[in-house]
Amino acid sequence: MINSSEKMTNVNERNVYFGTDSLKKYFDPDCQPPLPLVELPPHLNPYHQDGVRIYAKMMTMHPANNVKAMPALNMLESSVVPNKTDRIIEYSSGSTVISMSMVARVMHGVNDTRAFLSNKTSDAKLKLMQFFGLDITLFGGPSQPEPLDERGGIQNARRMALESETIVNPNQYENNNNWQSHVRWTGPQIFKQLPEINVLCAGMGTSGTMTGLGTYFKGVKPSVSRLGVCTAPGDRVPGPRSYALMRPVEFPWKAAVDTIEEVGSSESYTHSLNLCREGLVCGPSSGFNLQGLFQMLAKRKAAGTLSELAGPDGTTHCVFLCCDLPYQYIDEYFQKLGEQQFHPIRNEHLKKVDLHRYDESWERDALEVLPQFYGSPRSLAQSPLSEIVLKPQNRVLDLRQKDDFHAWHLPGSVNLPLSSVGPHSPSPFSDPGVLEAQWVELEKIFKDDVLVSDLGRHHVLVVCYDGDSARVATSVLRAKGLEADSVRGGHRALRMYGIGSENPISTTKGPLGATVSVAAVPLE
Template sequence: MASTKPLNVYSGPDAIRKYFDPDTHPPLPLVELPQHLNPFYEDGVRIYAKMMSMHPANNVKIMPAMNMLAKEVVPEKTKTVIEYSSGSTVISLALASRIYHGLQDVRAFLSNKTTLSKLRLMQFFGLDITLFGGPSQPNPLDERGGIQRARTLAQQDDATLNVNQYENDANWQAHVKWTGPQIHAQLPDINIICAGIGTSGTMTGIGQYFKQAKPSVTRLGVCTAPGDRVPGPRSLALLSPVEFPWRDSVDAMEEVGSKEAFGLSLRLSREGLICGPSSGFSLQGLLNYLGKQKAAGTLSDLVGSDGVVNCVFICCDLPYQYIDEYFTTLSTDNFHPIHNQNLAAVDLYRYDEAWELQPTEALSHFADDTTLKPNTILIDLRTPLDFVACQIPGAYNLPLQSVKSSSPSPFSDAAVLESQWRDLEAMLTSDRINAYDLSGKTVCMICYNGDTARVATSVLRAKGIVAVSIRGGYAALRSVYSDLQRGQGGRGAVQEWSKTPTVLVNELRTDLSPSQGFGQNGVPVEVL
């Protein structure tokens, strides 16, 4: 191994190459599980996680990707890399292709049963994606599958490279070169090494390494339970056509289902050892094996010279790209409910503090005695009775059925916010507000406490209408205006705002303009 960077600093024109190169960065962490996560601790068993997900590429596949490309890429000739992969391998191929070979065109063939989050992850990394129907893990030799299609395309075009992780010995040899030696150097007294088997590259590589370097190590492979599916690993039946010498690389096999894999991954992640389902899968296989040995009374046969059974399992992935599958695989008891989840479907538009005016600032939108400035429209969301009882001259009343003086703030009650937002959203899909008529105007929204108007402003802005609201609502605006009038000795507007509904009704009935009409219970209101 080349000299590592003890301070983990990489600089110069080849900094990223060094950063990715296992020969130049410190060994990936080996972390012992705490006692409460190790049910065999009192039996003298110590379990370590080899954190392959801590590589800069965040998955175990980067080392095979680097090794295969180093072997297969033909400089000045290879232009495209294509691979059938469930995600990690082809993402690693994309990264290594760009970093080490300057190849930008990397294409992923994968199952149409791949989750949307994983598809988007691959798009994020710049992959050209083609989906295939049929089994999510096709037989590598099946002419109908994507594995064979990738192989055929490469055979037809010399500029296209299919590294073919299922048959390329550089896949598993990467773990002979890097992973096995790292683990051995970190834990010389290792007794059991465990990994899941998918393409079988990881297990084959570390199995072949320890077969030569320390034959006393028990090599445990883990495959998927029949009829089940865990991202990455395969069932024993699907391993039969794999040509790597994986059978010669294991001493024992265990089968694990998806619930156990996802469940243990979830527990490990919550305890600080963040890892994906394939990692939980490997650990569960190891625990199953240790349980069988203990039941058979043979656990002591695995003890090393230090009097301990030292076990290592491969943490090969992270959970993030599989988040949706945790919720479909595990019961809801594993997750806290989301409070106010009804809000996930409403209040969908942005807010901006600049759209919420302070009461003193709002007064600048009016001329003397609260006469509205040109191109300014004031919409009052209060009930018709409250509107005529106290109003700003020139305002329009657009009452919401969900808004009353006694209503709590929509930001303190999720049900109120949902109801008010739906009412406001419906306004622009009905005849109550015409966005065209409001074009080029500033619409000032006002309500009792300012919060409903703030929601309304968000809705109107989303529809392209220039809208603002008043912080604190009508009460705050009236208070500030009253203070200003008292300070200036003014009385007119204050008196107007203090009239009772009966007085206003009597006055307005005698002189209703064409822009006015009657609201609920015969109360005259402004209408848009």
């Protein structure tokens, strides 16, 4: 990597990464433009009229999509031994070890990253970690164990690394390269982007982010007020810890903060939701940081000391970190915030019906499919319908009502009238109630093993009034493993082609013992 003294001088303005090491450059902050710093519009900033401007530092825009990418880069750079290290092990609730797995592959060619974490981790987060190729081991006990507790996964990972020279446990809880990554990269980026900065706000988990940023700004601009945010007692937001759980953390975080705010989960998820809907896509810990900043500003305003934070321009410039993305926490947003925050789903009852796939190739034009089922176009055109015989390997199911079926139908058809299908019934795709009724009825009909077994030996063609109900039926039949198609446009399409005109009717014995009616009309 480029030396930190040269950082920010070789900004890749075009944001393009060339060569065989392009991915390494893409992940390296020294080869990237700085991550975005975005001011909140006034309607998201209740202190705008008080001369406060608030900026989101979008750590989510790193290729690894979270703030833990910087520590992962810095810790692995100093701990992976080339041609020797073949495994990374870390106790992490998600973001840190996911970042490590990507950094290990891209920067060091290490493909085996193993995650130790709490058995209380959500299923969505576990699947996300599996998605990124992590080998997962669960541990019981507290979801956020104390770093030095010998019974927890943190010390288990440490012991395993001590027993093998090829295993590296970066141990984000004790590794100073964790917080120093923000001295190396995040702090300098923010200061170059916003030298007017007056307030800096970050959450406290391992405390690495706040320790690094607080330490950096104490050196370059001591006037910056450094706000650390902890979770409210008894509450939980993914990532940060409560103040009580900060006691055993060995990083010099106390010297890196001036003020601590404690924030609850409801406000955190609410602010995250609002930011996401306005285009700043970020997770609950980002809303958590913003709420902490709001609380501090509110206390200052009530005490009449808000103006003391302002710089020479009379404006207070505040930066809070957006740390991760919301997607892995979607279920928790609904649990924390309630249904009132979300539009209801219309036709939600359809979630339980019409569950099988559709395919355009299963919906066939009449002039294309009828010769396949009855014979060549020449014989169809030259023969009366009463003399046309359904090929033995085929079956035709007609879903229309009995009277309409007996008035006219394709030769050899079997009538399976659906109670929800009539000549004037709306399409199931325009009326959700009709679709629900039809699908339930079709599923019931085709639970008949004898019927399905008989049909399964044939190619099935389904016909209805307008083609749409037959399309639903075809979807059900295909889901049961049958070869089935429907006639696009149904009986109406057949009449449009001149098939199915009103003519005298003769009867014949059809398949499955059904009595069928045959109109003596040519197909063309």
